[in-house]
Amino acid sequence: MDGAAALLADHVSPLAWLGGEGPRPRLVFGPGMVQLTRPDAARRERTAGRAREARPKDATALAAWLVEGQRDGEDDEAFGLRMGRVTGDVPLTEREITEWSRKSRANMIKVLASLDWSPLFANFALPAMTTLTYPGDWVPLAPDGRTAKKHLETFFKRFERAWGTEWVGVWKFEFQRRGAPHFHLLSVPPFGKAGEAAYDVRMAAHKRGELARKPRRRVVENHGLGYKEWLSATWTDIVFADIEEDMAGVEAETGHPDPRRDHMAEQRRRHLGAGTNVNWQEGAKASDPKRLSVYFAKHGSFKAKEYQHVVPEEWREPGKGPGRFWGYRGVEKLTREVELAPADFQFVARTMRRLRSRVKVWDPKTRKHRWVKATRVTEVKRYAAGVRPAYSGYSEVIGLAGAQYMEPVKVKRRRVRRPVTRFARGSGFAVENNAPELVETLTRALMACRGPEVEQAHRTERVRQIVRRRRLDRADEIPLSRSPQEWDKIRQARVTDPSKH
Structure with a gap:
């Protein structure tokens, strides 16, 4: 570069x-x-x-x-x-977020193609696509977008405690057909066991002289599990932590078991087995910055899964929106x-x-x-027999003729491919x-494509700029030809008798 x-x-x-x-x-x-x-x-x-x-x-x-x-x-x-x-x-704002904006989508493609991905692909590492989902009854667990983003931030913190390194990669926020949110994370899965890998990383830093004190072994959440098992157990604990704390508080106040206990226990059991996924085949598609950025926006480009960018009804109230649909950590522009x-x-x-x-x-x-x-996919309107609806500048319809004039026309919407001009x-x-x-x-x-006349003009202009720069550098050393008072007298004389000047 x-x-x-x-x-x-x-x-x-x-x-x-x-x-x-x-x-x-x-x-x-x-x-x-x-x-x-x-x-x-x-x-x-x-x-x-x-x-x-x-x-x-x-x-x-x-x-x-x-x-x-x-x-x-x-x-x-x-x-x-x-x-x-x-x-x-x-919330101060009353704005409702219904879908992923086109501007944010274009900004994501541009930013992801401008990042330095060398920390992610260092030492010939093989990235993988990690998916984090929510159970069937997801509304009590993630009532708004802020709660879901809090779960993701908690996952990043536990990842660093368990594996000793910061999570490096890019994440994308989407929705399933049933409305449940889920995250796609592109990163390099760590090796070893949770907790033990973090100890090995700290010990290696101590041997290099980066840590003054010798590290001790620490027991972390789901200690001793491999990445896939740790991922399932950790994400399940994060998702159900708030609802389990709420149920414990209700049981402590009433002295009776919470009626949601059995239902949430079944949801937790199912989510532990199918709430996460790690796919190396999808991660292998990110072989260069363009393929990586286009992959995360492929639904918006080809309109194949555009429903994943539509916010469900439960999150469309003011203050409950999803916030950002994408982000990255550990890499820089x-x-x-x-x-x-x-x-x-x-x-x-x-x-x-x-x-x-x-x-x-x-x-x-x-x-x-x-x-x-x-080309790109766009939505167009088709009218019956090629008749377009009439437009009237009047706010009210007057008489029978006006009613016929404003009669609604049946409209069909189609998705077609049109040439795009960039x-x-x-x-x-x-x-x-x-x-x-x-x-x-x-x-x-x-x-x-530059001709000889263009090169000559460029050389001439280059000389002019050099002379101008030298004159500006010596501007303080050159004395003024006349004082400001003398210039004022000359201006007054020109106004009084223009013929002499």
């Missing part, structure tokens, strides 16, 4: 930036992603400044609105709702960026647009790859199997 960035930086036009404000075209790339962007740093700074100035005013107004007493004409229900937002019992001239930026954008207009697919009949147009306005991103190699190819294409 450093070599590709240096090659492009050495051959870009000197017209990249002349010191003024406005958009500054840049090419940003990672291990599996190439992005063209035109950020405006000055505009962003002004926007951030206005946001900082408005934040105290908004906080003051919100505090005054929340702690204000019962207003005139405000009923007790509305007043209790407002006070609930003060105490935190009621790895990107490089090079500033381009407007002409070079336009050339690269047009090249990427033509390049991404087709994709390479595998043809099982010929057993070879072939290039086809890039980099339509120059900006955008694309995922690649080897992004640094593509950047080197774009650099060679940029140099090959």
Whole structure:
């Protein structure tokens, strides 16, 4: 990546930036992603400044609105709702999350293709896809998205205690047809036994001099189990911990067994045997950053399992949403960026647009790859006999003619494949199997398409920038030809008698 960035930086036009404000075209790339962007740093700074100035005013107004007493004409229900937002019992927002947004999906693909996956695939490790599900009666165990994310965070902490290393990988949040949430985790399963592996890791760190005190053996949850057995037992304990604590509290208060005890015991028994899964075949599909990112978004790309991104009715109330649908731990972003001239930026954008207009697919009949147009699945409306519904700008229907005019038309919805145009306005991103190699190819294409007149203009502009930079460096040493008072007299004389000047 450093070599590709240096090659492009050495051959870009000197017209990249002349010191003024406005958009500054840049090419940003990672291990599996190439992005063209035109950020405006000055505009962003002004926007951030206005946001900082408005934040105290908004906080003051919100505090005054929340702690204000019962207003005139405000009923007790509305007043209790407002006070609930003060105490935190009621969420401040009333927004309902119904599905995974398209923006979050695109952001996930871009970020996953920009990560440095070397910690995950170090020492030729073989990753696996781990699935964490919930039992049949899942609503009491995970009443909202915050509880489910708490279970996942608890799993990461117990993983570190049991195996001595931080969990490294990427996770995805989805829903089954019955509405139950489940997690997909791509990581490298550890070897050895739970607890013993953590002791071996700490002892190795002590021998390397990283730990001053010699570690002692600790007994962790489900000590001595292999990864698959430990995974099933640990995830079951995490999922049923809250409900079992609640039932124990009820039994302590009433002195009688909780009526949910037998039902939850049966749910726990079933979940212990089928609540988790480890699949190395699915993990082997993540052979490069592009395949990894596309795999996690394949349902959104091909619309095969889009129901997994639809939030169930139990979680659609305000404050119960799932939150983020994806995330990563133990890996960091790895990107490089090079500033381009407007002409070079336009050339690269047009090249990427033509390049991404087709994709390479595998043809099982010929057993070879072939290039086809890039398409995506979209939903269209079909009307009976090609009749579209009439539109009226009036808010009310007047008379029989108006009623016939506004008569509803039967609509059928179909899913079709339509060509997709990427980099339509120059900006955008694309995922690649080897992004640094593509950047080197774009650099060679940029140099090959430059004519001698373009090179001469670039050399001339380079000389001008060098002279301008030297003049700016010596600006403090050059004395002023006239004082500010003399310049004021000259301006006044021009205003009084323009003919003499």
